[in-house]
Structure formats: C-alpha cells, structure tokens
Amino acid sequence: MTRPEPTEIEHEVKKVDLIVSKSDAEGNITYVNPIFVKISGYSQASLLEQPHAILRHPDMPKVIFHYLWENIKQGQEIYAYVKNMCADGGYYWVLANIKMAKNPDGSFRNYMSTRRCITPEAKEKIDSFYKQLLDIEQTQGFEASKDAFYQFLEKNNLPDAVTFNNYMKQLNK
Numbered sequence: 001m002t003r004p005e006p007t008e009i010e011h012e013v014k015k016v017d018l019i020v021s022k023s024d025a026e027g028n029i030t031y032v033n034p035i036f037v038k039i040s041g042y043s044q045a046s047l048l049e050q051p052h053a054i055l056r057h058p059d060m061p062k063v064i065f066h067y068l069w070e071n072i073k074q075g076q077e078i079y080a081y082v083k084n085m086c087a088d089g090g091y092y093w094v095l096a097n098i099k100m101a102k103n104p105d106g107s108f109r110n111y112m113s114t115r116r117c118i119t120p121e122a123k124e125k126i127d128s129f130y131k132q133l134l135d136i137e138q139t140q141g142f143e144a145s146k147d148a149f150y151q152f153l154e155k156n157n158l159p160d161a162v163t164f165n166n167y168m169k170q171l172n173k
C-alpha cells in the first residue's frame with residue numbers, strides 16, 4: 001500500500017466517537033469498529049492484518065511509541081496522545097488508551113485501543129511538545145529524544161505509567 005502524502009486537512013473526531021481497534025502481539029490489526037473505518041478513510045478489508053503503523057503520522061515522535069510498547073508489553077495500560085494519518089493524507093488527534101487483554105488462563109489475548117477526541121488546549125500543548133521531541137529526534141537522534149522525554153517525565157513528576165496516564169487524562173479535561 002502506498003503511503004499518502006500528509007496534508008494540513010484535519011478530520012473531526014466528535015465527542016461521541018469512540019474509535020476502537022484490536023491487534024495481535026505485534027500490533028497487526030485484527031478488529032476495527034465502523035467509526036475507525038470511517039475516519040481512517042481505508043476499507044475494513046484493507047486495514048485488517050495490517051500493522052497499526054498504517055496510521056502513523058510523520059509528525060509523531062518515535063519515543064512515544066517506544067514508551068507505549070515498553071508499557072503495554074508488560075500489561076500496563078497507557079493513555080497517549082496520537083496524531084494519526086488518514087488515507088487521504090489528512091489527520092486527526094486522539095487520546096488513545098491502549099491495553100492488553102488476557103485469556104482466563106492468563107495468556108495473551110490481544111491489545112485493544114480506544115481513542116477519543118481531545119480538547120483544543122490539550123492539542124496545542126501536546127502538538128508543541130511532540131514538535132520539540134521530533135526536532136531533537138531528527139537533529140540529534142532517537143537516544144537524545146528519549147533523554148528529552150525522560151527529562152519531561154522527571155520534571156513533571158511522572159515516575160511511572162500510572163502518574164503518566166493521570167497527567168495525560170487531566171490535560172484533556
């Protein structure tokens with residue numbers, strides 16, 4: 001599948017929208033709900049079995065996904081702001097909750113993400129924070145952006161995923 005060229009066209013996520021997907025252990029899509037299909041602009045068939053990175057927007061810093069995977073692999077849910085790219089190159093912002101679901105015997109069942117709209121205030125703050133991280137990533141490399149991200153966590157007293165999640169949820173109120 002050819003990657004679209006990003007455009008400045010923002011797609012609206014409404015307050016009632018709950019954008020849901022599930023994946024296997026590698027992040028390959030196994031389920032999408034109708035609103036996911038609608039907003040992404042891809043058909044359901046072209047999304048299933050594709051990696052979630054099909055939605056990846058080039059404005060997203062790598063370190064956010066790194067932090068996300070570090071946590072969800074251990075069974076720790078994460079709330080993270082994500083700018084996603086649609087099939088037409090447009091974008092939408094969401095606050096995504098991503099977590100692991102387990103089978104009754106404790107084995108891995110799937111990962112599930114539920115995404116909701118974000119406030120203009122949260123968008124402004126996160127957009128500027130992600131721009132800083134991306135700039136560091138592109139000029140000094142991934143490790144430097146990771147350092148900057150961990151400095152942000154330290155400065156805001158977010159030593160673990162629970163405090164991180166609370167901070168991100170609070171920002172969207």
Ligand SMILES: Cc1cc2nc3c(=O)[nH]c(=O)nc-3n(C[C@H](O)[C@H](O)[C@H](O)COP(=O)(O)O)c2cc1C
Pocket residue numbers: 021022023026027051052053054055056057060065082084096098099111112113
């Ligand atoms: C359940 C689940 C949902 C995800 N949702 C998104 C998403 O909406 N957008 C996105 O860019 N990455 C999402 N990811 C993360 C991707 O798997 C991937 O790490 C990310 O797009 C970065 O891609 P890259 O590692 O190929 O650079 C999700 C992962 C999981 C497990």
